[in-house]
Amino acid sequence: MLGLTWDHPRGYAPLDELTRLDLAGRNPYGDVPEPIRWDRQPLEGFESEPIARLCETYDVLVVDHPGLGAALDALMPMEELFTTDELAAVRAGTVGRGYDSYHLDGRQWALPLDAAAQVAAARPGVTVPATWPQVVELARGTRTALCLGGPHAFLMFCALCEGDFLGEETGERALETMAELLALSDPEVSLRNPIGVLEAMTAGGPDLCPLLYGYASYPLAWADAPAWPGGAPGSVLGGTGLAVSRRRAERIREAVRANLLRLVSKPVQTRLFPATGGQPAARAAWERAGFHRDTRATVEAAWVRPRFPGYIALQERSSALIRDGLLARVKTRDVLKELHEEWRNA
Numbered sequence: 376m377l378g379l380t381w382d383h384p385r386g387y388a389p390l391d392e393l394t395r396l397d398l399a400g401r402n403p404y405g406d407v408p409e410p411i412r413w414d415r416q417p418l419e420g421f422e423s424e425p426i427a428r429l430c431e432t433y434d435v436l437v438v439d440h441p442g443l444g445a446a447l448d449a450l451m452p453m454e455e456l457f458t459t460d461e462l463a464a465v466r467a468g469t470v471g472r473g474y475d476s477y478h479l480d481g482r483q484w485a486l487p488l489d490a491a492a493q494v495a496a497a498r499p500g501v502t503v504p505a506t507w508p509q510v511v512e513l514a515r516g517t518r519t520a521l522c523l524g525g526p527h528a529f530l531m532f533c534a535l536c537e538g539d540f541l542g543e544e545t546g547e548r549a550l551e552t553m554a555e556l557l558a559l560s561d562p563e564v565s566l567r568n569p570i571g572v573l574e575a576m577t578a579g580g581p582d583l584c585p586l587l588y589g590y591a592s593y594p595l596a597w598a599d600a601p602a603w604p605g606g607a608p609g610s611v612l613g614g615t616g617l618a619v620s621r622r623r624a625e626r627i628r629e630a631v632r633a634n635l636l637r638l639v640s641k642p643v644q645t646r647l648f649p650a651t652g653g654q655p656a657a658r659a660a661w662e663r664a665g666f667h668r669d670t671r672a673t674v675e676a677a678w679v680r681p682r683f684p685g686y687i688a689l690q691e692r693s694s695a696l697i698r699d700g701l702l703a704r705v706k707t708r709d710v711l712k713e714l715h716e717e718w719r720n721a
Contacts, residue, residue, distance in 0.1 A: 376627055376634070378411040378435040381421035383570060385489070385590060386437065386615070387413060389653035393643070404643050409630040411435055418568060422526060423687055426450070430620035435631065438618045440476040443484050445684040451621040453483040456632050465639055470658040471675040477616045479682055485616030486639050487656035492610040492677035493534050494589040494670040495598040496573065498582045503598040507535070507552055510585045510601050514556055520564040520580070521557055522572045522587035528553075528701070529694035530611045531586050534600065537609040538678040541718060543711070548603075550697070550707040556585070557701050566698070588613045591666040592652045599673040612677035614656060689721050 380386045390413045396402035397410040414433070416424065426438055426446035443450075453462060465486055466474040473487035495503040501517060504510050513519075522531065533540045535549035557565060564575045569588040575581060577593055585601055600608035617635050624631050637643060644657035661667040661674065680686070693714055700710035 376409045376411045376434045376630055377432070378413045378437070379429055379433040380413050380415055380437040381615075382415040382417050383590075384652040385592060385654050386421075387415055388651040389643070389648045390638075392647060392651050393637070404640070404647060405637055407630060407633040407637060409627060409634075411634050418570060419525060423691065425687075426618065430622060434620055434623045434627065435634065436618045436620065437488060437615045438485055439613070439615060440485070441680045441682055441686050441690065443477065443479055443618075444682040444686060446618075447480065447482075447484065449621060450484050451619040451624050453486060453619075456619065456628065456635070461636070468639075468641065468658055469656050470661045470671065471677060472612060472679050473614050473616075473656045476612055476614075476679045476682075477618075485618040486635055487614065488617050488638060489615040489654050490656040490661070490674055491588050491590075491613035491654060492600070492670070492674045493530065493586045493613070494600050494610065494673050496576065496584045496587060496589065496593070497596045497598070498576060499594075499596050501582050501596065503583065503585065503596070503601070505599075505601060506604050507585075507601050508604065511552065511555055511559070513583065514559040514585075518580070518582045519556065519560045520567075520572055520575065520584050521553070521560050522565070522567065522569055522584055523557075523694075523698050523701070524566050524568040524571065526690045526694045527568060527587070528698040529690055532693075532697055533611050533678065533680075534586055534609045537603075537606065541715060546711045546714070547707050550701075550710055553697075554701050554704070554707065586610075589654075589666065589670055591649075591654050597666045597669045599670055607676055608673045610673045610677040612674075612679050614654075685721060689717065692717055 477485035
């Protein structure tokens with residue numbers, strides 16, 4: 376059985392360890408009829424490669440929920456693999472809206488494997504403020520970076536808009552804050568994706584990134600996403616789910632069932648994942664002190680992105696529009712007008 380995950384230890388290390396234990400013949404997490412052999416794709420491919428195309432090659436895929444809308448015909452609904460009680464148990468044990476993010480058109484298309492949201496990261500000794508105005512003030516005297524690479528300029532914008540990214544008032548406030556922060560930030564590091572920003576921070580670079588997708592394996596100080604005064608942390612849900620190719624899985628249904636149930640089981644999620652650099656979707660794992668407990672409130676409140684066909688390409692265009700506008704210091708209203716035009720055309 377062939378699976379595809381993404382090329383970061385958080386994405387592959389727990390899966391590889393399960394396979395290694397299977398091959399060694401001594402797996403404390405239970406046996407399966409046929410272990411999954413995992414290939415990897417870069418983060419950029421994970422964020423944009425069409426799921427339906429990958430279903431032609433792979434039996435099981437680690438996916439991102441925004442890509443589901445264009446892939447439903449290629450995927451096997453989880454209701455065809457698991458009982459109602461089994462699915463209800465997974466949903467009840469998932470942190471935040473991870474399970475619901477894979478529910479579309481009345482069916483469940485993936486099981487939550489990994490949980491994440493945009494949170495704040497700082498080098499030890501730097502305290503992240505609770506509000507965006509305070510973040511701007513801190514950035515005036517602290518080495519700061521944003522995270523604007525790939526789709527992340529648009530995702531930061533959505534977080535600052537608290538999901539209302541087509542609103543005039545919320546949009547202008549978000550873009551003005553992003554422009555002010557970018558002017559105070561490291562210009563090169565700010566154009567990277569989350570992994571690139573975190574690598575720079577741990578290598579002695581910027582001391583603060585107020586909003587990026589959290590990775591528990593990096594030795595930084597973590598905090599909930601900043602909020603607007605009087606509001607709650609704004610963030611966009613990330614994480615991954617386990618989807619199954621309809622075309623390829625019919626012949627190995629029982630093996631697929633066994634592998635997926637083991638991957639979302641409490642022992643694997645709460646023991647194996649943390650021990651191997653994973654970031655589990657199980658709610659019980661987010662009781663751990665440190666990164667998980669310090670950012671759990673943000674993960675639980677994070678906004679679920681649209682999942683309609685064509686959304687991924689629209690997300691990329693929107694991000695480039697915002698990033699280019701910020702770098703060129705285009706007027707906020709002009710950037711917002713172009714963004715709204717993109718979404719009207721979609």
